[in-house]
Amino acid sequence: MYQFFDENDRIIYVGKAKNLKRRVASYFNREPDNGKTRVLVKKIQDIKHIVVNSEEDALLLENNLIKKYQPRYNVLLKDDKTFPWIVIRNEPFPRVYQTRQYIKDGSLYFGPYTSVVMVRALIDLFRHLYPIRTCRLQLTQENISKGKFKRCLEFHIGNCKAPCEALQTEAEYQVYIDEIKSILKGNIQSVIRYLKDYMMDLARDYKYEEAEEIKQRIKLLSGFQSKSTIVNPKIDNVDVFSILNDDKSAFINFLKVLNGAIIQAHTVELKKRLNESEKELLSLAIVDIRERFQSNATEIIVPFLPEVALNGVDFTIPQIGDKKKLLELSERNVKYYRLEKLKQAANQLKTPKHIQLLETLQKDLRLNKLPVHIECFDNSNIQGAYPVAACVVFKNGRPARKDYRHFNIKTVEGANDFASMEEVVFRRYRRLKEEGSSLPQLVIIDGGKGQLGSA
Template structure:
């Protein structure tokens, strides 16, 4: 498939945080950047006049743009750091590993120490982070130190050495900062309980800790130690605003390939994230055209083999959304919870964004393919016998029972065909009777089409529930068209779709394109009907009692009826309500007219 041009790529970028990668004509990555909003940031390279010569040269060399969507700006910052180190693009400042981000380590040892480090060592210790701010690390460590008494020495506190009396308590014990595990004054069980609480804080689950801080702050205030209470309050605020988790890096997840799939009737989109030493170092999405209605399982197995060969992956474990069979040498994991599931979800999001961008690109470059796909999807979603290339939607408009009208809007190939829109003035129905009005307009519409030998639609949509649908069916029966045209009703409240002779409504996914087309039709019909209703009501407005009020003209009457819907409501309106619509002078005339009567 042809690669979309830069212009189309720019138009279809998401308004999400993430990392963008620029490639030159030879496919070499030349720049990596982060963005709070990918579309705005990347577009700025091509719309601004750059003062720096290097930036102008960079823009001239860009031949392709790729991106990875993430959850937050912090994640984008961390991922940018990883990718720059991995690929060392020509136009990026080179980053060295000794400048990597800080972590908090809970050492794997008896009576564990808790400290900050920039080196992640695979020795079984627990690492939390990375953190983009050293200040955050110090704040957390200070908070932990203020809450829990932990040792800071690097002694080997094995059971034998402690029992033999090898160590003596130091100044930290006498200051109350340590409970003296080196002399056996604190048991291992007590210490480990504190460590578990600390792990919860570092994971972001610090409800109990916050409660302790608040009690501490209140006690300090009672004792009139206000400066200390203020310091505790500041720590509480920092904790409340702090988010501990990062989906980008986890040192326990190493040398893993992550695959996810999103598909529709014609294509499958498989996203691949490569995890190396706890970091995402690559994201790629593969588009596969279906030939024989292949399942997601078949497409995913095919894509995994292709992608792993293409990128020479040697990973022995993969994360996937469901079980796949790609050989006995590969460990297949289907994550359900935690960081592994977070990374799989991130892969799914990238596949979905890629699919949406392809749709937008195709809509620009190949509108016929876009229409064909929408029509095929609607046929499946709505359980139709044929694609709804020609759809008509009906809506009744009456306000306070005056000037009842109806509208019929027409869509062809999923797009409005405004020259075919029609208005109807209700002729045979007295008062606001939606059911009878619907029966009349549907009958008139298709009787006319049959008489003029015009093409009939494949689908009729009635804006309303079972009642309006039943009324429309009566008209189709009278014209002998039932079964020849598919017809459904859409209820306003929960977007239920009703079918003839089926008491159970159909619910479509709120994000499905089929529902969006139906909502567009319904909204167009409502807009078109209301517009005609207003015009008709405005023409009849001067026939109301309002016309007899001295100094009140036609435009004022129209404004009043738009706001209050009827002359009776105008008569009962308060003076300030009238002033909001027509101003003080005319409001006084109207108010005095009715109240003097």
Template sequence: MNKQEKEQLNAYLKNIVLNMPEKPGSYQYYDENHNIIYVGKAKNLKKRVSSYFHKEVDRFKTKVLVSKIRDISYSVVNTEEDALLLENALIKKYKPKYNVLLKDGKTYPSICITNEYFPRIFKTRSINKKYGSYYGPYPHITAMYQVLELIKKIYKPRTCRMTITKEGVKQGKYKPCLEYHIHNCYAPCINKISYEDYQENIKQSREILEGNTRNVSNLLYKIMLKNAELLKFEVAEEIKKKYLILQDFVAKSEVVSFTIKEEDIFTIVDDDNNNNAYINYIHVKNGTINQSFTYEYKRKLNESDEELLITAIPEIRERFKSTAKEILVPFYIDWKIKDAEFFVPQRGDKKHLLDLSEMNGKQYKFDRLKQAEKLNPEQKQTRLMKELQNKLKLSKMPFQIECFDNSNISGKDAVAGCIVYKGMKPSKKDYRKYNIKTVEGPDDYASMKEVVRRRYTRILEEGGTLPDLIITDGGIGQMDVVRAVVEGELGLNIPIAGLAKNDKHRTNELLYGWPPQTIGIDIKSELFKVLTQIQDEVHRYAITFHRDKRSKHALHSELDDIKGIGPKTKELLIKKFKSVKGIQSAGYQDLTDTIGPSKAAIIKEYFKLKVGK
């Protein structure tokens, strides 16, 4: 790889990393043959992946890994635990060269029910299916202990490792241990509980471990009521605690679910221009995600989402050799495919998986948009102008936007400012300041009229460019006075919008039309942030001008009234004599030494005449 190719690769990888989301997930590195060479997990994808490319990385193996990277992909999940599980699943599937390969079942603990005559139930990290049934793995360790504790309290399975046989129980070979005496075990070894009742308890335990808690919950509820009817309130209270623990038990996640064996999940996300679509595919096997990819499709004949999805599904399933019998989709599809059925989930684990797929599709779309806008910043500006045009239903994109604001204190030093945004960026050379000339007292509406009238009268006289949109820093009242001047007096057809603030003085809505209507814009959107920026900028510009004007008045002194004494002379006098009184009492020679004989004479003559008056 030559220097130019290396620079191009670094720029490509850097662009991917810069646009990664700050969310939990799994990331994958690819080599020159597009084989996965490393799978990692992160609480913050952007922060974690960027750390590999820091110059201060000094581990040799990390440097070797980074030198092999030719591409990066990632999958977003909702929680850190899910990121761990997804990483584990991908490592097991692809066995990347630079990962420590984790053997099946030894990463996260599972719960085992043994195949013994009287089965035991316990936590384990070793999986050997000939010894029993396994449930998990559990990403939430606390939840796993909760369910084990629940089973222990309700069903009290034995915990000893003694080999118990049917013949041994009949012959009385066994003695109860301490667990029986402290009421933690029903002692099947001495036949204190029948084989049939013990197996029923194990059956109910399996129901809990498989996630079928409703039947067990109903059973506990009935037991609680029965004890209450028998006035066994302490027992009923204890069962109630167990019932509530079961109700609160949440051990399943989007990545692992006991009830899901094998599923394909597909969602589709459109781009803003509806030209492209992003289809996310997730494959679940034995309750674990082992595939998660997003594909970009370009519409050729304005195909609908359903048409595009049904075209993509067989292609993607064939690529990954999927044999899942059920395919989760976001909407009804009026098509049939061989050996599989479409299903639109409304709730539960399957709905969570569908939401996760859609989130990955949206994240991929967002990342692609950010990458494109970094390469071409004007694309973002055009997108925002187009969005504002659509929101306000303007006849053309608002390239030039102007915004006004007044500033005064009780009508004194009244000023106004006009800022100009071109292409959604401030054009500071076009900003203008205005001293209010015709208004006396604190009258914001009259001041706004004066400024708007002066602004656009001059533009018309000079043949300047009128704005595509005027935004007022205020609500309906400000919009009304601007409209009265622009349309009523000057006969101009310029769209006028208003930015209103809530009780906490925060921008919360955009107004447009007549009578003004609230325009629905997400306050977290980029467009709303730009509009808020415009409002903050005009306020800053006007109030800064007002402060400067006040400062000049505050610094005004008697020396400013003496003809022939300029700012520099004034500065020398104040520095030497400290005050006007000190200057007045100074001798002619002292004044001459400071500012020269001619200006000393002017100062002496001024104060002589003043005393004479």
């Protein structure tokens, strides 16, 4: 995940990529074709990134951040539509269905899922494996005993056992619900084995189309992700801190979880002044970062207890479970941040490749100065008519496309390369001198001694 910030430290764009370096560099290595992208690039003042465990988590985190901060240049996902959940209703003979609304009513929610196809496949699979009801009837014992309901078509085609007429007890129905819960928690191997056996039986009976349908279900289930670290409705209003220490600095990562979703990630480097302990450094960072981001979380997840007590705030050191996964995600981000800092420091110590090339050019051509500004000229015409010329500019070893120039030859008639070159070079550097612009350290002429002498 990457975020672009403007000069006011506001998020103006959120994106995701498998190869972060390639994706972010693509904004700067070439002139954007889209006008909106050009404006975006001009406004970028800072770039931050967040490391997550999977593509699904990246998509969910992107969704959270866009809905929270409404970045100006993100078009998709700005609406109030969210990713789907699978809910097991808190009611007698619970229904199992897809929803996009998370309501705290005691129901069990699984997800969210980034694939609607996956959700629908799971719902269809449950209805194929288990005779669970799909109606909205209030199946209380009182209503059933009074005979308020009649069995429907779903009973007659074998999709339901008619609990509405007391033909099935709640205990019998709950067995199906418990198995569905087990699948949604990730325990799907037994179901996959059953489906594989069923697929082979269909193939032996030459029912290839039905076998192919079961094969597709197995494929979907094999890629099923039961939980996301990025969105977990069981964890609400929590701060997560992790720390990584070395001889000179301490790196602290902060994750903000609100309403079960990560909405903030921030990593800082603290330069050591004295021989501060990890507990002292973590305590300092917790107080500073919570104040900076105005956090009112009543629980802070940490790798160890810091040397600070906050009123109304509990510190948690998780050993297992979802909170442990959040802490591990924070630790992964702080390790990545430190690694990037070390790479930056190493790159600053060695001469960049493009500067090495310029130094080689200076040596080979015996130039007095490093040619950080190079200009190249070439002429052309169409069968002796319509003479034109072009100037290509390099600065610091890289193309400076905004400085490229095209010339229509004004004073030369016919195919006279020498005179054309003289005109173009004269016009170019007269203009630069009038504007007070810097002159190049190296000018390259395409041609022979005649063109060079004219220039």
